[in-house]
Each structure stands twice: as C-alpha cells, then as structure tokens.
Amino acid sequence: MGLPLLSLIIFTPVAGAAVLMFLRGDDTVRWTALAVTILDLALCIAMLAGFDTTTHAMQFTEKLPWVPALGINYALGIDGISALFVFLTALLGSICVLASWVAIDRKVKAFMVSLLSMQALMLGVFCALDLFLFYVFWEAMLIPMYLIIGVWGGDGRVYAAFKFFLYTLAGSVLFLVGVIVLYFNGGETFDILALTAQDLPFRVQSWLFFAFLIAFAVKVPMVPVHTWLPDAHVQAPTAGSIILAGVLLKMGAYGFLRFSLPMLPEASVYYSTLMLSLSALAIVYGGLLALAQDDLKKLVAYSSISHMGFVTMGIFALNLRGLQGGILQMFNHGVTTGALFLFVGLIYERTHTRSIADYGGLMKAAPVYTAFLALFTLSSMALPGTNSFVGELLVLSGGFAANLAVGAAAVLGALLGAAYLLGMYGKVALGPASVGVRFKIRDVNARELAATLPLAVFVLWAGLYPKPFLDIMGASVEHLLVQVHAKGSGQ
C-alpha cells in the first residue's frame, strides 16, 4: 500500500487547524473541528482494519531522510502497542471537541486550533520510529497544552499551567541528554529499531534508565513527581482534562514500553523491584489522597495517580500477564477516566460547583446521567464485566508473580479505589436531594450522549470480550518480553 496512512493520520488535524484559521463564526469552527476529528478517527479505523495482528513487526512504516548529517529520519510505524493508543487518541479527539462545544465560549477558534495541534502531536508521539522525531512531538505538545490549561482553564489556571510546563520540561530535557548519549553509544543513529537491537554496557544502561525515568515518571506521573497533575487537572477545561488523563499520562508509560524496556533491558530487570515499589506506593498513596478529596475533579485526578500505578506495575512485572494488563489498563484508563472527567465537566457546566458536598440525589434529576456515571464509576473500580476488571486482574496476577508484597499492596489500593469511588457516587447520585442543586439540572442532551456512548461501548466491550484488544497487542508484547529477557537476564 503506497498510501502514507500514518502521515495522513498525523497531518489531518494539522490541515484542519490550518483551515480553521480562515473560518469565521464559532459554530462553523466547532462543526469543522468535529468533522476533522471524525475524519481522523475514520482513518484510524481504516488503519486498524488493515492491521496485521500476527506480527510484532512495525507496520505502515514510512521513512524519509530529515537531517542526514546526524542520521535523523522522518520515520513512522506502529506495532500492536502503539496501534491501540493511536486509536484511543483519535477517539478522544472527537470527544474533546464535543465536550468543549458549549464549555468553551470565548476564543473558540484558537481553542480548536490548539486542540487539533495537540491531537496531531500526540498521534506523532505514538507513531514516531525516530528518537529525534519522537522528542520533537513529545516536547512540542507542551505548547498547545500550556495554552489549553492557561487560557481556557479555571481561576488558578496560570499557576497550574506553569507548574505543568516546568515539571514536564525539566523532566524531558534530561531525557534529551539521555537520547543524545544513547545516540553516541548506539552507533550514531536515532532509529528506534536499530537502537533496540544494540547491546549497551550495563553502566550506560543504568544512567540512561534514570535519565529516561525522570522524564517518563513526570509524565505518568509517578509519586513523588505527581504534584503537577491535580493542579493541571483541576484547572484545565474539560477537554484538557480528558486529553491529560486519556493520552498524555499514557506517554510516560509508553516511553517505558518503547525505550526503557527494549533498549535498556538489563537495567529494566535490575531496577524492576524499585519500579514495582514506586508503583505500589503510587497505588496506595494516590488512593488515600483520593479518599480525602471533596472536589470531584481532584478526586478523579488523584485516582488517576493510583490507576497509573497499576499500569507501571504491570509493565515492570515483566511477565506476559503484567504487560498485557498494564497496556490494557492504559487504554482502559484513557476510556474510563476520560469519561469521568467528561462527566465532571458536564455537571460543572450546569451547577458551577465541583464540591461533592454540594451534590446529592442527582438520580432523580438526571437519571441518564447518573446511570452512565454509575457505569464509569464501576468501571473505574474494576467491577467484573467492565474493562478495568480485565486489566486489573491481569496486572494483579502479573504483579503477584513478580513480587508478593507489591501485589498485596496493589490489592489494598484496589480496595481503597472501591471506597472513594463508591463514596463519591453515593454522595452525588443517591440520597436526599441537596439544597444547593434543587433538581434544576437538565439531563444529558443528544450531543453529550454522542460523546458518552462510544466510551460506554468500549467499557463494556473490553469488559465482556477483551480478546480483540489483547490480540492487537499480543504479538508485540510477546516480542517485547523476549527482548527484555533474552538480554536482560544477564544481571
């Protein structure tokens, strides 16, 4: 197939953003943005339809020389791991446009341009097969995200945007030095696949592991570099929160999968216990913090820290179930937490309060809303039948196989999750109607339903029939494990 499908997927939003610049009228802008994201989603579905699940090799590859003097290429390609996230990014793209339909009422055009550029850059991160290209996408995301939080966010937006920017920047500049060190140690190439095939000395691997760890840990975010996340989430507009939770946090974990594990296998094995402990800490600590929140958005934000702990735990369990579970949980977290942020946004648009104490008895006023909220809450606490159950079960079984104590801590975290999520749902949806809300809430309208339904479908689909999801990543995960253990067991 001669069609550069991945380039099309990445540059469709860019072209869309360029078109938006010349449009007038907020509604025209909104519809065009929606059309662009849906077109992009269609391209991604076409990509998935043509995806060969039997191989771990990179597919749809493209390669053009970019800076030949330094061995930098414009190289794209996806395997089973990236395919899922390319799709997730495109899916959340449309949902973000829908979620900002009325919530963003000023500078709509600039917002949609930022949103579309953000989407293009995120897709680029998942498709890049050249480290330099990867870094360009990875770092350029800071610009639109900074603007999305800082211009359209809540009252404390400027501080939150700053914190987000500086944390991630400080993390990734070390990654940049790591990339350059890797370049010189790995035969002067930025080709990710060629670098993966290199055998680096353990000492170099160790240093690089920590340089990468800082960058990825900030993005995940792992405790103790997580403090930017609640601020950013709380202040960001709904679409910003969805992007942050849905895709941005995945990039750190994706970094571990794409770079740390295959390129630095010995160090990954050697430091896996450390990583597992940090993951367990994130699970429990994030859960405890979520338990203490009254602000809906903060609660979901802290729960993200806990959930992402499951992801990193699955990854560093370094066994098949752990890895599969971790990757599936990345996808699930994008769907479920994305949906929860969407729902917090919907209710906030109506009541202008995020304090859980202000709510109560929502079920009578907005039955459809509460029904969906129930589904996503249950998914977030990993009830059987929902997507997270499958993922969490795989992670736990992988985690127990890797380290008993860490697995036990994760179970405790899962319990905490049930506590704060059920508590939240109980206070918001059940019980007597609150004084503050007084049943004046409209239920979800068609547009909001359109944004919700796809997410609900994925919650149930992955929960009841996870096989397609596991199949997509299957070959790639097995190959990754072979890579890690073949080279990494030396230590």
Added chain:
Amino acid sequence: MTAAALFQSALASLPEIVVITGACILLILGQFLRKGQTYFLVWASVAVVLIAALATLMLAGEVRPAYTGMFIADRFAVFFKLVFYIATILTFLLSRKYAEIEGIGSSEYYVLLLFALSGMMIMASATDLLSIYVGLELMVLCTYVLTGFLRRERRSNEAALKYVILGAVSTGIFLYGVSLVYGLTGTTQLDGMAAAVTVDPRDPGLLLAVVFIVAGLVFKVGAVPFHMWVPDVYEGAPTTISAFMSVGPKAAAFAVILRVFLNPLVATSNVWIIVAVIAVVTMALGSFVALVQDNFKRLLAYSSIAHAGFALFGVVAGGADGIASVMIYLLIYSLMNLGIFGIVILMRNGDFSGEVIEDYAGLAKSHPGLALLMLLYLFSLAGIPPTAGFFAKFYVLVALVERGFVMLAVIAVLLSAVAAYFYIRIVMVIYMREPERTFDPALTPLVRATLAFTAAGTIGIGLFPAWFLRLAQHSVFGG
C-alpha cells in the same frame, strides 16, 4: 607587496571595501538630504549591504588569504558575514519608523551601522591579533555612538558612557594580552603563535596572555564576569540598536573566539576548563537574574547573556561539530532575537514604550497575529521544538556529548529549563491577561517584512535544519 598580491588582497576584501566605500558616500550624501528623506538612506544602505553580500557570495568558492596573513576570506568568514548582513538589513528595516518616532533624524545613524558592519566583517576574516583588534575597535566605536543616539534621554547617555568606559578597559586588557603574545612569540598571527607554542606549551606567560585575550573577547559577548554592561546598555540604547548589538557584534565576537580558541595555542592548554566555567556561570546568571526582570529590554539582555553562555558550551566542545554548533546557534539566535526585538520596537508608538512586560498584557486579544509571532519567538528562545531554537540547542548538546562532556550537557539543559520560565511568563502575560489599554503598534510594511522573514527562519530552520546544518558544517574553518 607586488601589484598582483595587492590585487588578490583587495579582491579577498572586496565586500569590506564595498561597505566602507558605500558608508563614506552615504556619509557625504547624507549632508545634502533634507529631513524626511530617510527612505533614500534606508534603501541605499540596504543596497550597499546587498552588493557586499553579492560580492561575498561570488568570492565564496575558495579560500583566499590576503594582506600577508592578516586576513582571510574563507567559508567560515562567509558564513558569519551572511549572519551580519541579515542582522544589519533587518536592523535597517526596523529602524525607519522607529527613528521617526524617536526623532532620530540624522543620516549618521545608518552610516554608523554600516561602519559597524564593516568592523564585524573584518573580525570574521581576521587571522592576526592586530587585524582582529582593528575590526573590533571599528565595530565597538560605532556601537558606542549608536548607544547614545537618543541624545535627549538621560538613560541613553548614561548607557553610552558606561559602555565606552567599560569597553575601553576591556580593549586595553585585550591589547595587553596581544602585546604579551607578541613579546613572547614574536608574532601576532594566529598560525604563527600556534607554531611558536608547540615548543613549550606550558609557558605561563603565554597562558597569562591567553587569559587577557579571553577577558577582552568575553566582554564583547557579554559573558560573566564581564556582563555588567549588557543590561544597562541594552536598556538605554535605542531598541533598534539593542537588537543589532544582541546579534551582530555578538556573533562577530564569537567568530573571533572560535578562531582564537580553537587554535592549537589553546587546544594544547587547558583553557577549555576556564571557558566551561565561564559558560556555566554565564548561563546560570543570565537565566536566574532574568527571572525577576520587569523591563522587557533588560530581560532580553539577560536572556542574551544566557544564550551567550549556551553558545560558549559549543566552544567548549570544540572540534568541527562544536564550531558548527556555535555557528548555527548564532544564525538561529539572530533570527529569533531580531524577531522578538522587532515586536518590542513596533510597540514603541504614542505613549507606549513596549519596554515593560506589563505593556503586553492581553496582546493576544487585540492582535492575535502579533501574539502568535511572539509566541513563536519566545518558545524558540526557550528551545521548544519544532522551532529553530530547539535545534540550535540540540546540536550544541550533540557536540558536547560527542566530546564526552555529559555533565556539562546536563547542566546546560537544566539551566535552559530555568530560562524557559521567563519566556513562558511573557507568553502568560500575552495570552492569559486582560488587555489594559488599546494597542496601536507601529506596524509598517518594512516591519512586517522583517517579522515575516524572521518568523520564516525560526520555523523553517526548525522544521528543515538539514540544509543549514550542512552549510555550517561545510563552513567550519580548516575542514
């Protein structure tokens, strides 16, 4: 010197001759022009520079030593001269309206810029400490005068005075170093020095001489500990001149530094340690002090100090990649810095000074296009991809790591993360604050052209760095 050799020498220095002759003619013509005929001066000056550029490009084919080893026209010089031409032409374009608003009527303004340009060109081509000195003095004497060009403003006078006194001291130090070198080796030619030094590389007198020369040059790039003049001079000088100084003379000084430092004289000693320390301290000071500035021009002055520090890291790295990294860094820095200064200059209108950061509050609301350009330049200065500023830093880091200076690379990126803070703070003011006044920027077609050119460069080199990188790598001297 035979006639043929003289002809060859004159040919090699044809661009300099063009600029100096052009400047002299304009100096005389300027006396006959009536007020309000500045358009002629602007275009005539631009034409002079363009002719010089044409001559430079025509001579670019081969290496031409001239004036018995004092001067050389090689690709290294050509690269720097192109940077100077860009900087000077853009300064001319920015100056027209600004000069009108500030009441700078006299024609000498443009003539002095041309003379400064010729000084810079001589510096880029000089291969002898004396010809370096001649170029240096020609350049700085003009900038002293230009700094004080706002005669009615005390700030401008003060800045010029400060600049002259400190500059004279640094020149004295430089000359003292030169005399030491001559006394010890019997030559002032860079190649001759290198030959003399191979006998005994550890002559303490020579090292002392190098330290003096370093001090003199470091003053010109505004590196610590000779940076104190930079903020005051940038703040006091006409903004167009601040823009010019932050780019042209700085690049010229770097051209000299590269020639002197990466010469065997220095390569055999451990001077790189001194330069590394200077680079770290310069970047740290520039970045941290810029955090607390409220005046935009002062902030840009400290930012320029920090950038000089970063470019010095490329000097530390040395080798072909190190030299090329400094060259491409200066090219990119010229474009983005002239862009941001261009916006500061066009904000000077009516009661707007454009010098206080607060002036820009809410610019995004009334002038989204300008705000977007500022966003571009600021993110580029901060080194965020896909802008050119990122590639500039990236390539310096590559050169550093290649030489094994990983720790220095880590320090450099951490300090640039600090520096990112104050660039982003301005973005915040532009995009996240409500406008307090209505903006009426002096947006003339010439200024528009300048901004378009710098923006195209800032994005273009960022997206397609390959061609510029190759140009820089091919222009490295001796290789």
